[in-house]
Amino acid sequence: MRTRTTLTCLLTAISATAATLTLAAPAAEAASSVHLAxxxxxxxxxxxxxxxxxxxxxxxxxxxxxxxVSLKGWTLTDASNHKYTFGTYSLGAGKTVKVHTGPGRDTTGNRYQNRGWYVWNNDKDTATLRKAGGAKADTCSYNSTRSDYKNC
Structure with a gap:
């Protein structure tokens, strides 16, 4: 009887550990992505x-x-649907690209929307990054005038 109780306790502990490990896996996958920073x-x-x-x-x-990761056809939009669409562009492993509002010459680390006026509201807005097929890759919102930027 004692062996059966010990075995039951052991199996319960193993199940709980496996459940914890299974729950932790999606967070690790989410951290490994292309996302708004x-x-x-x-x-x-x-x-x-x-x-x-x-x-x-x-x-x-x-x-x-x-x-x-190829970003060709990916889009970046704000809440008012100002849309920037990436042309042929590949974002290297571990790399970051900065998408500027105004005019400029695209480089590996900097892309330009070539707009004549501001896109991002100074009080609140939402940035949405979508893959070429339209699936949402990431969003980032802010609602504050106390700062000039938002870390996503």
Whole structure:
């Protein structure tokens, strides 16, 4: 009888441990992704509307996977549906790209929406990153005027 009770306790402990390990797995997968990292929504300076001011408003996207990911056809939108669509572009493993609002010449680490006015509201907004097929990859929202940026 004592052996049966010990065996039952042991099996219960193993089941609880397995359940804990199973629950932890999705969090590890979520951390390994292409995701929004930061939104700098209130650009500094007094030269409102200048290219420099527009480009000081940006969103960073990070690839925390161990392989490059093609972002061709991926979109970045705000709550008002201002949309930036990536052309042919691959974000390297462990790399970050900054998507600026204003005009500029695209590089590996910087992409430009080429807009003539601001996208991100200074008080509240939501950034949504979608894959080429339309599936949501990530979202990040803020609702504060106490800061100029939001770490996602």
């Amino acid at each position: 930061k939104i700098y929504y209130d650009s500094p300076g007094v030269d409102r509307g200048s290219d420099a001011s527009l480009n000081a408003e940006w969103v960073t996207i990070t690839n925390s996977t161990s392989r490059a």
